Amino acid sequence: MLAFIFAPFYILVNLYLVRWVLRWTGACHKVFGSKTFRVIFISIYVFASLTPLTSFVIHSPAWLHRLLEQISNYWFGWLAYLILAVLLTEAVLFAVRRLRGKDFAEMQRVRQVQGGIALALLCVVSFYGMAHAERLYITDYTVEIDKPGEDMTVALLADLHLGYSTDPDYIEEVAQAVNEMRPDLVVLAGDIFDNEYEAVPEPEAVKALLKNMHSTYGTYACWGNHDLKEPILAGFTWSTKDENKNDPRMERFLTEAGITLLADQTETLPNGVQLAGRKDPARAKKVGEARRTPEELLGTLDQSAPIFVIDHQPKELAELAAAGADLDLSGHTHDGQVFPGNLIIKLMWRNACGYLNVNGMHSVVTSGVGVWGPAMRVGTKSEVARIHVRFTG
Incomplete structure (x- = not known):
């Protein structure tokens, strides 16, 4: 029952994260702002974010069930650090706006740098965590x-x-x-x-x-x-x-x-x-x-x-x-x-x-x-x- 209670919150958080990543990637290069990239990214993201549910309802064939469970376990770790990275980036951007009063063009450059650092840390920390768990x-x-x-x-x-x-x-x-x-x-x-x-x-x-x-x-x-x-x-x-x-x-x-x-x-x-x-x-x-x-x-x-x-x-x-x-x-x-x-x-x-x-x-x-x-x-x-x-x- 608790899973259903938290489901709307989970959906809203993921919608915000998808929007945030696409906004950041789109600000970096026009290729990342293309429809093709957006479709591919959203498809992969939706698949990963739904694995907690799909692994619960799909039990056959056994290999697919196991694969979905494994992806789901990794997904929760990546999601947690993506949330932390986004929160940290938005906090810094908010502070820049308040202290420096940057205009839109300058804020875009700040967003590119901050977003790049945040996603790089997300990948480094997550891959490290996956490898470190087996040591x-x-x-x-x-x-x-x-x-x-x-x-x-x-x-x-x-x-x-x-x-x-x-x-x-x-x-x-x-x-x-x-x-x-x-x-x-x-x-x-x-x-x-x-x-x-x-x-x-x-x-x-x-x-x-x-x-x-x-x-x-x-x-x-x-x-x-x-x-x-x-x-x-x-x-x-x-x-x-x-x-x-x-x-x-x-x-x-x-x-x-x-x-x-x-x-x-x-x-x-x-x-x-x-x-x-x-x-x-x-x-x-x-x-x-x-x-x-x-x-x-x-x-x-x-x-x-x-x-x-x-x-x-x-x-x-x-x-x-x-x-x-x-x-x-x-x-x-x-x-x-x-x-x-x-x-x-x-x-x-x-x-x-x-x-x-x-x-x-x-x-x-x-x-x-x-x-x-x-x-x-x-x-x-x-x-x-x-x-x-x-x-x-």
Whole structure:
């Protein structure tokens, strides 16, 4: 329903952007003011701007559906930066008018320069963001826990978002990076899927790659808010109340990939570490499941032994600390993924990304392996977090 509410606004914004680009290009050269150029540009623009809708309604053939989904994901990133570029240019032009009182001819020259810079930045930033999203980084953290135990290394992954923006070769790179760490424990902190199991590229191959991640104690995961079956239209969920959003293929995928799912469950590792995996609050609500509180989940554990928690959203940090957690492993935020989201996200979360000590509990939030929505990263990075845990008790 929200998609339809925002549809008129989306149409008006795109009409303004088309008019703005054509006015700028027409001011640069007469060729760009020709009817032929305008028809070609408008046709391409309309096709791209409609892909959020066409990818939603066209499901056959499969290759066309996938292509439309991929274009739609890139489109949202380009659209966001086109809007920013136009707003910046218009702000500068407004300031020139107010301060200098330029006449029309001079304003046309200013518009040519400003518009050229704006569109050049749009292309540079967007292409950079597309390429940068596929570059994998390793981020190191060291935490000290005042409890007895053997030092260990934890590989933290989150937000794979296996779907239309996923390349199996990239997943292979992720698996290789994890294996090079020689971790004792591998953790997947939710959003393994991207709302649609059918979107997973070459699921058997991806499954085998994830199964090939080696560690001393195995791979454990919790669900995220996107780990369910739920149609998405232009970024908005689209479903009916009586629809079953649980997709058994997702859990079966994890099992066959050698990944142990902890859904409000705990398990004690051979080294004595007690590992708890939480249900995601958004997912639990949509599938009609109850969710245990931190006290209910951790209250029966041995508080003198180390307690690690996998929780997709870093929402209840203080509550987990009070319940006895020593290390909380999360994702979800993507660190904002694209500028200026990386600045805004810090206003929304106590620990938006990175490390934070919360009342003695270590909180590590990773920016994630994959992307959601715009298949870009600007101002953030795709990463696997390597956490060196030192026990000092």
